[in-house]
Amino acid sequence: MLVDAAGLYFRAFYALPDTITAPDGRPVNAIRGFLDMSASLIERRRPTRWVACLDLDWRPAFRVELVPSYKAHRVARDGSEEIPDLLGPQIPALLEVLGAFGLACAGADGFEADDVIATLAHRDTDPVEVVTGDRDLLALATDRVTVLYTGKGIAKLEELGPADVLAKYGVPAEHYPDFAVLRGDPSDGLPGVAGIGEKTAAALVTRFGSVEAMLEAAAAGDDGFPAGAAGKVRAAKDYLAVAPAAVRGRLDVPLDVIDDALYLEPRHPDRLDELAAELGITSSVQRMKKAIATAHG
Template structure:
């Protein structure tokens, strides 16, 4: 029995995890399918466990959007192929699997939504903004950046897969954020993330300010805006090296929110997102199952969707 609940999948986060976590068992010379199988099995597990009524596979149409690069040119530069503006290739055995994942979602009738010029995080942020208050929402990801969407009042939580995968994720609510970081909610998490920066995304942060200091400052002043107002107003509690660092980081703090905060208004298509009740393209599904040995994975998804 399904209940009203929307699952938003950070697709790349999940299929990368599947690629590195599921062994490849195909014949030598065949197109590998471990990421495909793992991703489909994740969907089956998530739908079965959550009994959700709605599902979207959110997609990166642009992994390094121009508006973020314009704000902070170092954004994800470490992921560029040296000497070019091209993203480093994904693992050789993963690249041919991504089109198969797209086809599998299309065959099943599971909506796959992206937006040109935006990342999957922005698609998720937009869909959360669009649907929160209408039903509970679970964001499934291995990316801490999306903790900023946590909102108990709107019943938005994150199922964080970095440690336990989709079968035993950390369920990130405001209580989790308070215990782990000492902050109140998703908005404060975003402000904390801006302050501390993130070397994995090429975000410098304010020099000398890590998680604990950032959390304390945001908690003390309520928000990044409140902290900056206190700095500008000469609050005597902010002094010495800390004041110097915050003042020197002012230009970064002007643009940091443009990069760290996910979009709420990306041009994401408004399509039906209820769980499919019938296979959208049986011929395509049969072809994929036969050519790539995906029969068992498709069967598990169909069973979870109540179509088996």
């Protein structure tokens, strides 16, 4: 199970009130929510391996160079990611709790969690489940990789394989990024191609596959385009030449071998108990322990 950690702790932060606090008064709603949601996933799906994948660079330079508007709407005045004041301090504490459990975390300088997930899913041979609210990762869906999409919440988790992606969006999973580039995605600051909406984007992907193939066909005067679409593709050729590389998850992130086993016993039990008391999250820690025990059968 590969978890988009930021996606989960942001979801937890907004789902639970910030009146959930530690004994010293600091908010711990994101920590509690992350642990409770993770416990629910582990209990239901029973993975034997688990990794929290981290955004060590939420807006990598290589993506901004390709598409300057990439996530630009989420940049704070100081150039960092816009994170709620009450969430930021919870993240290091959450990572310390995960470390005390012995739950694996993985990240790489210059890369987003999406890239970490894509690399780990690609290089493995076991069945993989990807937990994310980012639809770009639907591209990873194969007979071996299932995307557990959290867009409607953990309770209404969508289990998406390649056939499900095709049925839901009308495009092969591997070409979902091409579809997103054409249609646009405001959440990532992707402008899309003017005049091309969801239906036309799906039709183009079905006909040509990749954006690169569309550009070649449009330049060659291929008559397989819907009316007017070839001109729109040609007009957006500069954007289309670079955007796919900004959207697709990287498969070459330099990651060491990760000890990602879901161990029955916490790695640092005394420190975990200290953190549980300090943060006032004893019930969430116990719930996680119970979930891990359930996964072990």
